[in-house]
Amino acid sequence: MAHLLVVESWVGAMGRLLPAALEERGHRFTFLTRDLRHYLRDAPEGVAHPLLRASAIVTAETNDTERLVPLAGRLHTALPFDGVLTSCDYYLPATARIARCLGLPGPAPEAVEHACRKDATRRVLAAAGVPGPRFVVRERPADALAAAREIGYPLVVKPVDLCAGMFVRRVDDERELAGACEAIAAFPVNARGARRAPQLLLEELLTGPEVSVETVTHRGAVHVVGVTDKTLGGAPAFIETGHMFPAALGPDDLRAVTETAVAAGRALGLDDVVAHTEIRLTPQGPRVVEVNPRPAGNRITELVRRVTGIDLVAACVDVALGRRPDLERRDTGLRSAAIGFLLPETAGTLAGVDGEAAVRADPGLLELQLHGPGRAVAPAADNNGYLGHVMAGDPDGPGAGARVAALLGALRPRVVAA
Secondary structure: OOEEEEEOOOOOHHHHHHHHHHHHOOOEEEEEEOOOHHHHOOOOOOOOOHHHHOOEEEEOOOOOHHHHHHHHHHHHHHOOOOEEEOOOHHHHHHHHHHHHHHOOOOOOHHHHHHHHOHHHHHHHHHHHOOOOOOEEEEOOHHHHHHHHHHHOOOEEEEEOOOOOOOOOEEEOOHHHHHHHHHHHHOOOEOOOOOEOOOOEEEEEOOOOOEEEEEEEEEOOEEEEEEEEEEEEEOOOEOEEEEEEEOOOOOHHHHHHHHHHHHHHHHHHOOOOEEEEEEEEEEOOEEEEEEEEOOOOOOOHHHHHHHHHOOOHHHHHHHHHOOOOOOOOOOOOOOOEEEEEEEOOOOOEEEEEEEOHHHHHOOOOEEEEEEOOOOOEEOOOOOOOOOOEEEEEEEOOOOOHHHHHHHHHHOOEEEEEOO
């Protein structure tokens, strides 16, 4: 049995999957957080709170890495750790630094820092010749307006250090770019209370289907677990509305996207890490959208597990302990699995969701989770605005996506206008 230090977490799917994976393997963990209330506000209904699995909970300022690393060292002296990890993007660089300081397994901090900063990722990949969009980085909105002419409209503007598609927008002219830059500047602190970098990333608009490549790298060996199909909506935002695993790609496209993802991870220097690399299949070939040095969110890890039997969350724990992860494929009875997200279209208070009983009766249903009545909602602007999700599988082929689309279409949210 191992003892791990977990530095912060998400409150959604990964916030539940990671503690469960630790418990299933007989491990224990100490949880380190700056604000325990952040997690208690979103306690899951009907089940024990995931943090109850922790052996200890320590409160400290996790946003101050220079103080956090020596604190982790003192904790390591009193409560020896065998590994350190996090499921929250904002703390991946600090976690890598802690692992290096304590002499524990983990990816190189410099590699994680470059992967977690979108502007740094662009520079590293461009220098290595890994294909991506044309881009410029500017700090002041006025400079961004001038630099946009180097790329040409339409383009994409995004902050360099936020997650879940927050403030990522397509812009078609100077007026829209100015508005997008103002919105980013008006959000100077992230959801965890840390001050954000002021840089603005402007990118060429990539067209074509988007996929993600799920990989596990351990001691220099890269294992491609598979490729996930992604659907996007909510223009001019880029909201993930659904996923299917495996993606319905031909062999040439499959090879091209996996080779691009592997090249991106190597260029960044990522090792001993589970990664989720998003790629657009443009008419000119694959182009990297971003590289995430952690397991995929939005329950993609569950889609992978349902189809292949491979548990990417458990693999994340294994590589954090320096152990060889179990990546053997098993026959699960499913050939594809998909998830679709229910999005609010109007602002107000959620009164309920019609059609739930019929969806629950569908024989292909794997999961149905819906928010209850009384929740304040607004039209989604990023991946944080879902009302719930539907997951379904197909035992015969790549039909899970179509099945989820049909089930999602049968759900009708009732929103009472404010």
